[in-house]
Amino acid sequence: MARKRTIMIFLRDVRGALLISLWFMFLTFPIMVIKVNPIERTVVWRWDNMAYVGLLSFLLYLAGRQYLKYRERRLESSRRQSMEEKTKRFLRRLSENPVPAYTLMAVAGVFALSFPFVFSTYQTNIMITALMYVVLGLGLNIVVGVAGLLDLGYVAFYAVGAYSYALLNLHFGVGFWFALPIGALLGMTFGILLGFPVLRLRGDYLAIVTLGFGEIIRLILENWNEFSKGPSGISNIPRPGLFGLEMPLETAITYLYFLMIGLVLFTVFVVRRLQDSRIGRAWYALREDEIACQAMGIDKTRTKLTAFALGATWAGMAGVIFAAKTTFINPASFTFLESAIILCIVVLGGMGSIVGVILAALILILLPEYLRAFSDYRMLVFGAVLVLMMVFRPQGLIGHRRRTYTIKPDAGRSGNAA
Amino acid sequence: MQPDRPPAAPNRTLLEVRGLTMDFGGIKALDHFDLRIREGEIAALIGPNGAGKTTFFNCLTGMYAPTAGDMLFFLPGRKTVRLNGLKPNKVTEQGLARTFQNIRLFPNMTVLENVMIGRHCRTRARVLGAVFRDPRTRREEREIVRRSYEIIEKIGLADQVNEFARNLPYGAQRRLEIARALATDPVLLLLDEPAAGMNPRETRMLDELICRIRDEGLSILLIEHDMKLVMSLSDHIFVMDYGKKIAEGPPPEVRRNPQVIRAYLGEDIVHDHA
Ligand SMILES: Nc1ncnc2c1ncn2[C@@H]1O[C@H](COP(=O)(O)OP(=O)(O)OP(=O)(O)O)[C@@H](O)[C@H]1O
Numbered sequence: 001m002a003r004k005r006t007i008m009i010f011l012r013d014v015r016g017a018l019l020i021s022l023w024f025m026f027l028t029f030p031i032m033v034i035k036v037n038p039i040e041r042t043v044v045w046r047w048d049n050m051a052y053v054g055l056l057s058f059l060l061y062l063a064g065r066q067y068l069k070y071r072e073r074r075l076e077s078s079r080r081q082s083m084e085e086k087t088k089r090f091l092r093r094l095s096e097n098p099v100p101a102y103t104l105m106a107v108a109g110v111f112a113l114s115f116p117f118v119f120s121t122y123q124t125n126i127m128i129t130a131l132m133y134v135v136l137g138l139g140l141n142i143v144v145g146v147a148g149l150l151d152l153g154y155v156a157f158y159a160v161g162a163y164s165y166a167l168l169n170l171h172f173g174v175g176f177w178f179a180l181p182i183g184a185l186l187g188m189t190f191g192i193l194l195g196f197p198v199l200r201l202r203g204d205y206l207a208i209v210t211l212g213f214g215e216i217i218r219l220i221l222e223n224w225n226e227f228s229k230g231p232s233g234i235s236n237i238p239r240p241g242l243f244g245l246e247m248p249l250e251t252a253i254t255y256l257y258f259l260m261i262g263l264v265l266f267t268v269f270v271v272r273r274l275q276d277s278r279i280g281r282a283w284y285a286l287r288e289d290e291i292a293c294q295a296m297g298i299d300k301t302r303t304k305l306t307a308f309a310l311g312a313t314w315a316g317m318a319g320v321i322f323a324a325k326t327t328f329i330n331p332a333s334f335t336f337l338e339s340a341i342i343l344c345i346v347v348l349g350g351m352g353s354i355v356g357v358i359l360a361a362l363i364l365i366l367l368p369e370y371l372r373a374f375s376d377y378r379m380l381v382f383g384a385v386l387v388l389m390m391v392f393r394p395q396g397l398i399g400h401r402r403r404t405y406t407i408k409p410d411a412g413r414s415g416n417a418a
Numbered sequence: 419m420q421p422d423r424p425p426a427a428p429n430r431t432l433l434e435v436r437g438l439t440m441d442f443g444g445i446k447a448l449d450h451f452d453l454r455i456r457e458g459e460i461a462a463l464i465g466p467n468g469a470g471k472t473t474f475f476n477c478l479t480g481m482y483a484p485t486a487g488d489m490l491f492f493l494p495g496r497k498t499v500r501l502n503g504l505k506p507n508k509v510t511e512q513g514l515a516r517t518f519q520n521i522r523l524f525p526n527m528t529v530l531e532n533v534m535i536g537r538h539c540r541t542r543a544r545v546l547g548a549v550f551r552d553p554r555t556r557r558e559e560r561e562i563v564r565r566s567y568e569i570i571e572k573i574g575l576a577d578q579v580n581e582f583a584r585n586l587p588y589g590a591q592r593r594l595e596i597a598r599a600l601a602t603d604p605v606l607l608l609l610d611e612p613a614a615g616m617n618p619r620e621t622r623m624l625d626e627l628i629c630r631i632r633d634e635g636l637s638i639l640l641i642e643h644d645m646k647l648v649m650s651l652s653d654h655i656f657v658m659d660y661g662k663k664i665a666e667g668p669p670p671e672v673r674r675n676p677q678v679i680r681a682y683l684g685e686d687i688v689h690d691h692a
């Protein structure tokens with residue numbers, strides 16, 4: 001009886017796989033099968049490709065189904081409770097015996113510090129970009145990951161920061177170090193200005209409005225020639241200086257690299273402290289249940305606005321650094337795709353997890369760079385990785401964890417344990 | 419609970435509601451509803467399903483804007499507050515805290531954190547304080563943990579402070595909601611069917627807990643279908659049906675009221691006579 005059932009289920013999977021492979025063959029027909037030769041004006045039909053696509057999707061689907069079933073069975077057998085128990089025990093062990101954690105951190109630290117001296121300028125430049133996305137990811141993480149506000153126009157604040165440095169420098173010769181706080185402040189101002197009317201909206205509407213806002217900023221920058229020089233952008237933006245010191249290009253990039261490392265550390269420091277504070281708890285709670293939050297005396301709009309403005313502040317800062325790094329900016333750098341990538345970093349990393357966001361930013365930015373060798377397929381691989389991640393680990397690389405407190409029986413003092 | 423509050427003086431009015439009406443486009447969930455709660459008493463609001471009890475709580479706590487009527491909160495030693503038009507968080511700041519009929523905890527936060535959220539409106543640290551952790555902020559944070567833990571101990575969940583709220587058994591979740599509401603330092607506690615879904619043992623614990631809270635000087639208004647609990651706990655009972663108040667008085671009086679018996683026909687109030 002049971003045997004008959006397993007066979008039935010398997011047959012159903014095979015049927016599903018057949019349908020899937022047919023569908024894929026149909027979908028990929030135009031690109032995989034038809035090849036037009038424009039010179040000889042002939043069409044080459046590559047039917048063998050169709051067979052490969054069919055076979056591959058058939059097998060992949062079957063394998064995926066089997067894996068999912070296996071996972072389900074395993075989850076059932078070792079119930080959720082015990083899984084949680086296991087992670088908890090592991091975390092306790094880690095906090096009681098912090099040697100592996102410290103070793104890991106030390107290795108990462110040494111690697112980060114020696115990076116520009118070991119690797120080429122080209123590699124360092126890529127790393128700077130990746131670190132920039134780490135900062136952007138951590139900034140958006142406050143908004144989306146912690147406070148649960150879906151912001152699809154994050155790049156707008158990034159643009160505000162970049163253009164504020166570029167324009168201030170162009171017109172008034174303002175230097176990098178002076179522009180950095182101004183860019184941050186302007187980002188925050190724009191965040192508050194947009195957030196104030198918009199944060200009353202619920203989830204999906206907020207996403208649409210922020211998406212629109214991002215596009216508006218980009219279109220303004222593209223079309224208001226007198227203000228922003230339009231699509232041709234602004235060039236010759238100076239790199240960050242050090243007390244007016246002239247630096248050769250290589251040194252300047254190394255300097256910028258360390259500046260980014262500093263900013264990442266600063267960001268991690270701030271975000272960590274925020275998460276573990278009265279306001280951070282309120283953000284988490286808002287994400288969990290808005291109505292209960294209000295009933296507990298939390299000012300919904302104000303708390304959301306704080307998260308939104310803080311995220312925008314970090315985008316503004318990253319924007320200034322971006323302008324200084326590339327020395328040239330134009331509106332094309334601030335398309336919706338940028339917002340989407342930053343959002344991917346947050347979701348992939350695990351909403352609200354700092355380590356997760358850092359890992360995700362490094363993977364998402366470095367992977368496509370180093371996959372350049374496979375030029376044509378790199379975006380395909382990139383997409384596949386994203387899809388697989390969301391199927392098999394929807395909670396992100398590093399799942400959500402809460403701080404635990406140890407209460408001393410006498411005074412009820414607290415200490416950090418996780 | 420609160421050392422700085424003047425002792426409860428019985429017979430002094432704490433909350434007065436006059437002519438409260440809530441019109442949901444044709445359905446009058448509340449129809450000129452009146453109610454008065456005295457300091458230090460346990461009042462109960464009962465009525466058949468759909469009578470408008472939860473709607474009354476929602477109006478009182480600023481979640482709904484009532485169509486007509488007045489809600490006045492007479493704070494001991496302070497100015498009278500009109501609750502109409504206040505946002506929910508402002509109502510809570512005034513000293514009214516509530517629980518929800520369908521539990522609304524923060525499921526992915528720990529027990530302690532859930533209660534700590536309740537302290538939010540009584541504390542002040544903002545972004546800069548959080549980043550710099552100045553002595554004031556640190557002191558405040560310690561105080562939040564201490565107070566929250568104290569409340570958790572009282573509610574009997576001390577063994578589960580670091581457990582996620584979603585992992586608690588049902589009865590414990592209901593008690594945690596009460597703990598969270600207590601953390602806001604309320605003067606009047608509004609409980610929406612706190613015993614719903616509890617087993618007899620849990621209900622007994624709840625009975626005890628509510629009495630203890632009252633003894634500490636809080637006033638309580640509870641909505642409840644468990645007649646045994648209502649009759650044993652309350653000093654005063656309001657009965658509503660179709661948004662109107664049909665009776666009020668001390669338990670024995672209400673129990674004998676023919677109108678109440680009619681509204682409840684088929685429900686267990688008749689049996690509880692025994
Ligand atoms: N937001 C709303 N919009 C429209 N009608 C509503 C709304 N909220 C409640 N009602 C209606 O108001 C009436 C009273 O509902 P309410 O939830 O207050 O009843 P209740 O006394 O709490 O009942 P129960 O004992 O089942 O909890 C019901 O007819 C309900 O359908």
Ligand SMILES: [Mg+2]
Nearest residue numbers: 471472473519
């Ligand atoms: Mg109800």
